[in-house]
Amino acid sequence: MREIQFVYGTSSGPGGQHVNKVATKATLRFDLFNASTLTQTQKYRIATVLATRINKVGILRVTSSKHRSQRANKDIVVERFAELIRQALKRVPKRKKTKVPRSSKRKRLESKKRRGEAKRGRGKIPPELE
Numbered sequence: 001m002r003e004i005q006f007v008y009g010t011s012s013g014p015g016g017q018h019v020n021k022v023a024t025k026a027t028l029r030f031d032l033f034n035a036s037t038l039t040q041t042q043k044y045r046i047a048t049v050l051a052t053r054i055n056k057v058g059i060l061r062v063t064s065s066k067h068r069s070q071r072a073n074k075d076i077v078v079e080r081f082a083e084l085i086r087q088a089l090k091r092v093p094k095r096k097k098t099k100v101p102r103s104s105k106r107k108r109l110e111s112k113k114r115r116g117e118a119k120r121g122r123g124k125i126p127p128e129l130e
Contacts, residue, residue: 003037004081005029006074011065025065026073028081033058042089049088060084 011025032043032054047054054060062084064076 003031003035005031006077008070011073022070024068024070024073025063026070026077027061027063028074028077030060030062030081031058032060046085046088050084053084 005028007027007029008023009025009027010020010023032038032046035043038046046060047058050060053062060081062077062081064073064080066076067073
């Protein structure tokens, strides 16, 4: 797959002085626009769902510097990338419109009436009732 490329660099994660010397941060770059494994529809769907993660050239970047080893960070990046693509391509079922049940309307109106009665009962007492 030429679309996926791994780049490594120094990370700011755990490791003390070690992080300044060793390239443990893993970055996965995926060239979405030139991906031969995806259809145009899939590319469009990924581009719209992950628009904030894709740059103008069509590169999707996923980065990890959580662990001290390059291998562990690479594994996390691959897993995160796969999950992002899976979620982007997942079909969201259309919402079916439903009516509000009569019983719910009735209960709501009854509770409003009760609340109104309680508030009305808090009013000033007429002088003849005192």
